[in-house]
Structure formats: C-alpha cells, structure tokens
Amino acid sequence: MTDWEKRYQLGDTPWEKGMAAPPLLEVLAKGADWGAGPILVPGCGLGHDVRALATLEAPVVGLDLSPTAVERAREFPPVGAEVYELGNFLDPAWRAGRKFSAVWEHTCFCAIDPSERGRYAEAAAACLEQGGLLAGVFFLTPFDPGEAACGPPFATTVEELDAWFSPWFERIDGWVPGAAYPGRESREWIGLYRKR
Numbered sequence: 001m002t003d004w005e006k007r008y009q010l011g012d013t014p015w016e017k018g019m020a021a022p023p024l025l026e027v028l029a030k031g032a033d034w035g036a037g038p039i040l041v042p043g044c045g046l047g048h049d050v051r052a053l054a055t056l057e058a059p060v061v062g063l064d065l066s067p068t069a070v071e072r073a074r075e076f077p078p079v080g081a082e083v084y085e086l087g088n089f090l091d092p093a094w095r096a097g098r099k100f101s102a103v104w105e106h107t108c109f110c111a112i113d114p115s116e117r118g119r120y121a122e123a124a125a126a127c128l129e130q131g132g133l134l135a136g137v138f139f140l141t142p143f144d145p146g147e148a149a150c151g152p153p154f155a156t157t158v159e160e161l162d163a164w165f166s167p168w169f170e171r172i173d174g175w176v177p178g179a180a181y182p183g184r185e186s187r188e189w190i191g192l193y194r195k196r
C-alpha cells in the first residue's frame, strides 16, 4: 500500500506537474453544470485543480490524506473560496452530514487500490446532492503494452467506470481529452456523470 505522506515528504511525486490538469481546463472551457458548490476534489495533492475550479466562483474543497500535501496546498495564494482539508475520501465519517454539488476526479481513482473502487463510487454518490455532477479524467492506460503494470497509477476502462458508477449515476458525456500533460496524451478519458 502506498504511503502517500512519505512520498510527499521525500519529494517522490512524479504526478505533481505544477499546474492544473489540462483536461480539467478543457472541461471548464467546454462548460458544465457544476452547481452552486461546494465542489469537492478528492486526492487534491497540492491543489492546482482546486484553484482552477475556484475561478468558477463556487466554494471548492480540496481533500487529501497527506498532511504535507494539504499544508503545501494552503501555501498557495487564494484564488476564490477554496479550502483544503485533511481526510480520507473513502471514510464515511469524513463526509457525515455534508453534500457537494460536484466532484472533480483526477488521479485519485487511479491512486487507490483497485479493490477499493466500489468504496470510491459509493463515496462519490454519498457526498453528492441529487443531480450533482461527478466529472473526472480517468487514467485508462498508464503503462505501455509490455511494460510492467505496477501501479499506482492503476489502469481502468470506460466499461469498468460505467459499471462502478451506474448504480447511482447516469453518464451524460465522455471523450478523450485533446489536452494532456506531456506523456499522458491519448491515455486518459473524461467522464461526466450526473447523480440520479
């Protein structure tokens, strides 16, 4: 099991690109109904996506289980009404009594052990209000064919995502993003799901 806190402490963070995910900027440019907020970003790391979403002028909550990541995210100048919280997205205690209008997923789903994916889908459904948006960029093929597939990141498929989310969500859009971090081109898929 990955010790995320240790990886931040050691600076062993190859996922940290110093900027918001290009596919998120694509979703923002295309337009989506994110609701009035708050918007949740689970596994937010240093919070670049949180601050990009804060330009929507809705409150945004970045959640991460690494104290170092949360501490470093809080050091960035505020963009809007964003906050960072320490917590485990999969822990029902964290979300007790809270509802969000949208969840933005980026490299949290692929970071958790695949055996926890049911809990992830349940957590996303439980923390969203009815009609809430689950939007995410999902890593389909993090490894080249023949390369040792030793995650995280753990691969997925559109079919698997639909299967996990369909008990609570209707898929309203999905496409391969035109923009990606270098090295992730054509390896990702954007999915937009609406909670029934």
Ligand SMILES: C[S@@+](CC[C@H](N)C(=O)[O-])C[C@H]1O[C@@H](n2cnc3c(N)ncnc32)[C@H](O)[C@@H]1O
Pocket: 004, 005, 015, 016, 017, 042, 043, 044, 045, 046, 063, 064, 065, 066, 069, 087, 088, 089, 090, 106, 107, 108, 111, 112
């Ligand atoms: C691969 S990193 C990606 C971070 C950020 N999304 C980015 O792209 O820079 C995965 C992040 O998810 C966090 N994480 C893993 N499991 C989590 C959980 N169950 N709840 C909250 N955060 C989690 C880790 O601490 C880490 O910051």
